[in-house]
Amino acid sequence: MKIKNSIFIAAFVALGFAVACSPDEVSGGNPTTGPELDAAFTTTSTEPTEQGQTVTATASSNDDNIHYHMWIASNANGEYANTGGQRGTTATFTFNEGGTYKIKHTVAGYVGGNIAVSEKTIVVDLPLPEFGPNLVQSPNFETASDWTIFHTGANTDVNWTINENSATANGGSDSYPGAGIYQAFELEEGEYMIDMHISGDGSSLSWFRVYLDAEVPVDGSDYSQDEKTVLGLSTWEANCANNNAFDGQLAEIQCVGTGNPVTIPSAGTYYLVIKTGSGAANGVNNITISDVNLKKVL
Structure with a gap:
């Protein structure tokens, strides 16, 4: 104040x-x-x-x-x-x-x-907001087919692997490749909260971004919505050196993006998009996510 x-x-x-x-x-x-x-x-x-x-x-x-x-x-x-x-x-x-x-x-x-x-x-002591149920199918990647993997360029230097209870990204090269995963939702107008558990062994020249937008991702094309980033990490940000190991809730450790909540202006199809990439060989180093949440604020 x-x-x-x-x-x-x-x-x-x-x-x-x-x-x-x-x-x-x-x-x-x-x-x-x-x-x-x-x-x-x-x-x-x-x-x-x-x-x-x-x-x-x-x-x-x-x-x-x-x-x-x-x-x-x-x-x-x-x-x-x-x-x-x-x-x-x-x-x-x-x-x-x-x-x-x-x-x-x-x-x-x-x-x-x-x-x-x-x-x-x-x-x-402010009251916590109330939320609806988690809208994400397979939040811990129980069914791999609930998620779609795409690459943000013609190369495949960064890849996502669906594990038993999580998904992990690795790779990178000096051509700045990237890859992502996404899931589609039919959302009502209103505010939504996004979060997930994230960990990594320390990456270099890398980024990690999460979006909730009406634009559908296309394999082989970058999801260029950086101004619409909700949550993210970046090794270029002074307060966000994820070149060190990290482990926590993304909504708490994020240092890039507008933050929660996300306002959906009108009902329709929207995509929860999670992408990462790097400009260094193997710069994306075991970035692993689980317990992905998308909930409506009631």
């Missing part, structure tokens, strides 16, 4: 004092420079939803000795940013993810150096 706080910071710097606080404690200013101020406050919250929770903070006092009120809120880890703030006797904050937040209230008097600070901890 980023709200302009330059006036607040400038005033503090000009007055040359520091603020220190601890949860639910109130500190007073210098009694020789002005009357004691009250920074206590109360909070009210809306019912949490999947989209977030709104918290309104209200100052307990607004006596004539208070020049102004300043409010700031932390991130979900309780960490304050260097900027951001609201003025007035009330402030409203909306928290869009679960976590432990802090709200800090500072009041300043008319006499230089006279301040008081109070802080409260807010625990936001």
Whole structure:
């Protein structure tokens, strides 16, 4: 939550004092420079939803000795940013993810150096969305024919192997070949979530991408939908060095793509497409997937 706080910071710097606080404690200013101020406050919250929770903070006092009120809120880890703030006797904050937040209230008097600070901890526990059943046939590749394998070019340097409970991709060359698997679905309008378990021994010059789109894959032709990537990995991304070994849920470790949920604008036939490739010999190194999920958000 980023709200302009330059006036607040400038005033503090000009007055040359520091603020220190601890949860639910109130500190007073210098009694020789002005009357004691009250920074206590109360909070009210809306019912949490999947989209977030709104918290309104209200100052307990607004006596004539208070020049102004300043409010700031932390991130979900309780960490304050260097900027951001609201003025007035009330402030409203909306928290869009679960976590432990802090709200800090500072009041300043008319006499230089006279301040008081109070802080409260807010625990936001958002409900998890509800999903329909998994729409994927053979999510652990129980029946190989439920999945179609295709190559994204004329070469076959990258290949998928259907195992007993998973599918594994290997290969690669300096011609940047790729290969994928897909499954067709009749989907309703709405939002959908995609996830799968993924592991790898460490790849080089490689990519891994997942799509949900109306375009049907064609063997021997690249599925050029990179701007529509939902989940993915890439050795070119600084925060996504899958040239190291990895093992986890793709929705958690992914670093490429728009992320969940996927919005389906109208009912029709859509394809869950999973492709990988590399520009190095055997750059795709035992990338293995299982427990593939496609579920509608209810």
